[in-house]
Amino acid sequence: MKDPKSDANDVGMYISREKIHPREVDGPFQRLRYLAVFVLLGIYYGIPWLQWDGRQAVLFDLPSRQFHIFALTFWPQDFVYLALLLIVAALSLFFFTALAGRLWCGYACPQTVWTEAFIWMERITEGNRQKRLKLDKSPWTREKLLRRGSKHLLWIVFALFTGFTFVGYFTPILELGQGLMQLSLGFWEWFWLLFYSLATWGNAGFLREQVCIYMCPYARFQSAMFDRNTLIISYDEERGEPRGGRARRVDPKAQGLGDCIDCNLCVQACPTGIDIREGLQYECIACAACIDACNGVMDKMEYPRGLIRYSTENAMAGKPARILRPRVLAYGVLLLAVLSGITYSLTQRIPLSVEVLADRNVVYREVDWETIENVYTVRILNKDREAHTYEISVDGLPGIEALVSDEPVRVSAASTDSVVVRVRVPRSALDGPGNPFQLTLQSTADPAVKTVNTARFNGPRE
Amino acid sequence: MRASSRWLRILGGTLWPSFLAATAACVVFFVNIDPETLRMQTLPAWEIGRGTGYAIGFFMFWAVALLSSMLTLVLIDGGPRSQS
Numbered sequence: 236m237k238d239p240k241s242d243a244n245d246v247g248m249y250i251s252r253e254k255i256h257p258r259e260v261d262g263p264f265q266r267l268r269y270l271a272v273f274v275l276l277g278i279y280y281g282i283p284w285l286q287w288d289g290r291q292a293v294l295f296d297l298p299s300r301q302f303h304i305f306a307l308t309f310w311p312q313d314f315v316y317l318a319l320l321l322i323v324a325a326l327s328l329f330f331f332t333a334l335a336g337r338l339w340c341g342y343a344c345p346q347t348v349w350t351e352a353f354i355w356m357e358r359i360t361e362g363n364r365q366k367r368l369k370l371d372k373s374p375w376t377r378e379k380l381l382r383r384g385s386k387h388l389l390w391i392v393f394a395l396f397t398g399f400t401f402v403g404y405f406t407p408i409l410e411l412g413q414g415l416m417q418l419s420l421g422f423w424e425w426f427w428l429l430f431y432s433l434a435t436w437g438n439a440g441f442l443r444e445q446v447c448i449y450m451c452p453y454a455r456f457q458s459a460m461f462d463r464n465t466l467i468i469s470y471d472e473e474r475g476e477p478r479g480g481r482a483r484r485v486d487p488k489a490q491g492l493g494d495c496i497d498c499n500l501c502v503q504a505c506p507t508g509i510d511i512r513e514g515l516q517y518e519c520i521a522c523a524a525c526i527d528a529c530n531g532v533m534d535k536m537e538y539p540r541g542l543i544r545y546s547t548e549n550a551m552a553g554k555p556a557r558i559l560r561p562r563v564l565a566y567g568v569l570l571l572a573v574l575s576g577i578t579y580s581l582t583q584r585i586p587l588s589v590e591v592l593a594d595r596n597v598v599y600r601e602v603d604w605e606t607i608e609n610v611y612t613v614r615i616l617n618k619d620r621e622a623h624t625y626e627i628s629v630d631g632l633p634g635i636e637a638l639v640s641d642e643p644v645r646v647s648a649a650s651t652d653s654v655v656v657r658v659r660v661p662r663s664a665l666d667g668p669g670n671p672f673q674l675t676l677q678s679t680a681d682p683a684v685k686t687v688n689t690a691r692f693n694g695p696r697e
Numbered sequence: 698m699r700a701s702s703r704w705l706r707i708l709g710g711t712l713w714p715s716f717l718a719a720t721a722a723c724v725v726f727f728v729n730i731d732p733e734t735l736r737m738q739t740l741p742a743w744e745i746g747r748g749t750g751y752a753i754g755f756f757m758f759w760a761v762a763l764l765s766s767m768l769t770l771v772l773i774d775g776g777p778r779s780q781s
């Protein structure tokens with residue numbers, strides 16, 4: 236009988252890395268993973284093709300500094316939403332990690348998703364695990380050349396399409412497609428297309444689990460979010476050991492054996508090449524392939540399933556397991572709070588932003604002895620998708636009035652304009668420099684589109 | 698295979714984190730500063746589009762972060778070993 240330790244060593248230790256060919260397995264988790272791959276890739280490749288109101292539904296238009304996401308348009312002024320989005324992403328990661336470990340790694344990480352897709356292509360060209368292992372060792376025959384060649388062809392086409400789609404989030408994808416057909420893309424479009432394709436091809440085709448082991452920051456600090464109640468993939472050592480081969484209908488107890496038949500299928504199925512029976516390891520991305528593999532074996536042996544299963548450290552130690560704990564609840568509540576805050580502020584968003592800049596050269600001007608004047612430049616950003624005419628009014632100091640150059644103030648859709656506003660206040664209402672007043676901009680068509688800015692009015696020092 | 702895995706470590710430990718840092722820096726920088734304004738104020742004679750501006754900014758950030766990552770690597774690898 237083979238020593239499982241030595242076997243695990245030459246498969247699992249990264250120092251003597253051989254290419255890992257995970258064995259294909261079938262089972263509920265594997266199907267869930269396929270579903271995740273399908274849905275996530277579908278979203279990635281599909282979204283740029285959607286249209287909305289006569290333009291691309293999701294377009295990060297960097298040249299004109301606007302992000303379109305369906306009905307919403309974001310401007311650099313809306314940076315706070317991006318920041319909030321990152322907070323949501325971080326909180327979700329904390330939440331799901333505390334709950335069930337590296338769910339992200341196993342099902343949703345682009346590294347995993349594209350690796351799955353690339354392995355699938357490897358499988359249809361080079362065959363299943365045994366065939367691939369054999370092919371790796373075989374000399375360069377015609378067949379090997381053909382199989383390898385078609386694999387790389389598939390990979391490259393797929394990677395190029397991935398890069399193309401990526402650039403399609405930033406340049407209208409229909410134009411991009413045409414430009415590609417006519418080979419008339421700009422330098423940077425070519426560059427980013429190839430850059431992203433190359434990254435996809437390298438990461439999903441070659442680096443694979445090494446990205447998780449050497450390059451992934453999340454893999455390094457995820458353990459900080461774990462506790463003894465986090466769901467992890469674990470091997471039930473008490474039930475499985477001592478492991479060993481046996482005939483099908485033999486009672487293992489009579490032979491002094493545990494339930495593990497030492498078939499090594501769990502090791503062969505593992506995309507990172509580790510042996511889960513040695514306990515939770517840093518390399519494990521919680522993909523649950525070993526669970527499916529082992530359950531298949533258990534079914535054949537007519538043993539109960541779940542020798543390898545999702546469990547918690549506490550449950551394994553026979554202590555009561557608690558899934559909903561303060562930590563998980565806290566992350567969950569925070570997440571909900573930020574999400575509802577974002578939603579609320581999005582519904583309240585006013586498609587108008589205004590800056591009031593005082594004239595820096597002339598602090599104030601005396602129109603006549605009674606009246607003091609300050610001049611402001613009002614910069615109006617109409618974030619709406621239609622033009623607006625605005626009314627400017629001032630308020631907050633007795634007798635204050637505004638004279639607006641070129642009324643009416645009309646700003647076309649999604650653009651900026653500046654107007655000069657001369658504000659006059661009676662000397663008697665002023666108290667030296669820096670008197671606050673309010674400048675209001677309101678759309679004549681839609682009174683809800685309104686902003687109030689506070690500015691300062693400078694008068695003479697008494 | 699040891700050597701290739703060492704190389705992976707070096708590249709994975711420098712190129713990649715500096716890429717992440719550069720992306721973040723690039724986003725924060727260009728949200729607040731329009732490359733077009735920057736060009737007008739510094740090199741008005743040059744014809745640089747926004748796209749090129751973003752790319753130049755990105756590679757500058759990447760280069761700086763890469764330098765820092767490589768220094769870190771040198772300091773960690775070459776220094777006296779800790780007791781453990």
Ligand code: SF4
Nearest residue numbers: 505519520522523525
């Ligand atoms: S040990 Fe199991 S869950 Fe972990 S990576 Fe390997 S197959 Fe996936």
Ligand code: SF4
Nearest residue numbers: 495496498499501529
């Ligand atoms: S698949 Fe199950 S039975 Fe087979 S070696 Fe792994 S733990 Fe043991």
